[in-house]
Amino acid sequence: MLDTSExxxxxxxxxxxxxxGWITSTTSPQLPAxxxxxxxxxxxxxxxxxxxxxxxxxxxxxxxxxxxxxxTLESMTAMAGIAEATSRIGVWGTVHTMVxxxxxxxxxxxxxxQISKGRFGLNIVSGSNPSDQGQMGLWMDLDHAERYELxxxxxxxxxxxxxxxxxxxxxxxxxxxxxxxxxxPSVQPPIICAGASDRGFLFTMEHCTGSxxxxxxxxxxxxxxxxxxxxxxxxxxxxxxxxxxxTIVPGATDAEARERVAYYDSGVDTIALDNQTRExxxxxxxxxxxxxxxxxxxxxxxxxxxxxxLVGSSETIGRKLAEIVKGAQLDGVTVIVPDFIDDLRTVxxxxxxxxxxxxxxxxxxxxxxxxx
Ligand SMILES: Cc1cc2nc3c(=O)[nH]c(=O)nc-3n(C[C@H](O)[C@H](O)[C@H](O)COP(=O)(O)O)c2cc1C
Numbered sequence: 001m002l003d004t005s006e007x008x009x010x011x012x013x014x015x016x017x018x019x020x021g022w023i024t025s026t027t028s029p030q031l032p033a034x035x036x037x038x039x040x041x042x043x044x045x046x047x048x049x050x051x052x053x054x055x056x057x058x059x060x061x062x063x064x065x066x067x068x069x070x071x072t073l074e075s076m077t078a079m080a081g082i083a084e085a086t087s088r089i090g091v092w093g094t095v096h097t098m099v100x101x102x103x104x105x106x107x108x109x110x111x112x113x114q115i116s117k118g119r120f121g122l123n124i125v126s127g128s129n130p131s132d133q134g135q136m137g138l139w140m141d142l143d144h145a146e147r148y149e150l151x152x153x154x155x156x157x158x159x160x161x162x163x164x165x166x167x168x169x170x171x172x173x174x175x176x177x178x179x180x181x182x183x184x185p186s187v188q189p190p191i192i193c194a195g196a197s198d199r200g201f202l203f204t205m206e207h208c209t210g211s212x213x214x215x216x217x218x219x220x221x222x223x224x225x226x227x228x229x230x231x232x233x234x235x236x237x238x239x240x241x242x243x244x245x246x247t248i249v250p251g252a253t254d255a256e257a258r259e260r261v262a263y264y265d266s267g268v269d270t271i272a273l274d275n276q277t278r279e280x281x282x283x284x285x286x287x288x289x290x291x292x293x294x295x296x297x298x299x300x301x302x303x304x305x306x307x308x309x310l311v312g313s314s315e316t317i318g319r320k321l322a323e324i325v326k327g328a329q330l331d332g333v334t335v336i337v338p339d340f341i342d343d344l345r346t347v348x349x350x351x352x353x354x355x356x357x358x359x360x361x362x363x364x365x366x367x368x369x370x371x372x
Contacts, residue, residue, distance in 0.1 A: 010332030027267025048348030049367025052090030064272030083116035144285035210241035225328025318354020
């Protein structure tokens with residue numbers, strides 16, 4: 001069993017760059033998805049000692065009365081701004097491989113590397129929703145495995161442009177002739193992917209430095225996390241990092257937190273959920289597409305948010321989260337909350353304290369103690 005006493009678990013915030021955050025409801029906090037709001041969240045996270053702020057990439061909303069995700073900030077430009085507005089926290093942006101040419105991303109990342117002074121990280125998405133990128137004609141008619149093949153070529157080109165003076169490449173999807181890309185990033189940015197299928201995970205393990213992962217419940221999280229660590233050890237990649245994504249709904253008591261979820265469920269936006277289901281069901285590789293299956297099942301169950309959410313008092317959440325972090329040997333935790341100011345503050349103060357009491361140390365906790 002891993003000795004967690006000497007390890008620091010990274011803590012990150014999944015920035016609400018889409019309106020409404022991750023709750024599809026008219027009765028949940030109607031987060032605005034403005035740059036100013038997200039900047040405020042990132043600065044708060046930095047002040048509390050969080051390690052990274054991550055922005056997703058999403059191009060199309062789901063409508064309905066909540067207009068869920070009808071407004072989304074573009075990820076890389078938002079993180080460039082946030083890089084300038086912060087000084088310590090890691091700034092992680094997301095690209096869809098089908099949307100940007102790798103040579104464009106090589107330059108974008110090098111610029112954000114300069115703005116952030118080496119704090120940038122890249123989340124790569126091979127694509128799971130045909131309508132999202134299809135609405136602008138950028139969805140390619142590839143099956144799930146082919147999308148990861150494209151991502152492999154894409155990342156090979158990107159890494160070469162980051163390190164080589166001139167690149168010649170003739171592949172299936174990209175052709176570069178004596179391609180120059182300067183400036184180079186000052187450090188090779190961490191590259192993360194959330195590929196959860198076997199194919200997606202293999203891609204992530206081979207080509208990235210870390211993996212984002214989800215669990216449908218406590219046991220599933222532990223199983224998924226341990227499988228990743230075992231595979232990493234087998235493949236001689238002991239430094240490979242795993243980051244769990246957790247939706248956290250805190251309350252003064254467990255009952256109060258459960259009431260919050262019930263209240264958000266009372267306003268569940270079934271029209272937006274149906275639109276989401278329809279879009280994801282359109283993938284010809286639906287059977288292999290684990291994200292599509294998750295969203296469709298949430299839509300069918302008519303829940304406003306994932307049932308894997310950690311709901312309760314800070315004590316309850318901290319205890320359960322510590323069990324998963326230790327059991328799954330996670331290197332990091334990425335947090336979603338209903339309200340990214342008050343609830344994030346609860347996570348960054350109370351929950352990290354309970355985590356520490358249960359053997360999970362975070363920089364946020366150390367930071368808090370040093371300030372007292
Ligand atoms: C933390 C996290 C962040 C993600 N970010 C995005 C994103 O920004 N845009 C997107 O389209 N998909 C995003 N995804 C979905 C994944 O990229 C991926 O499609 C999904 O996990 C399914 O894996 P699979 O392709 O191997 O089936 C994210 C998933 C997780 C868990």
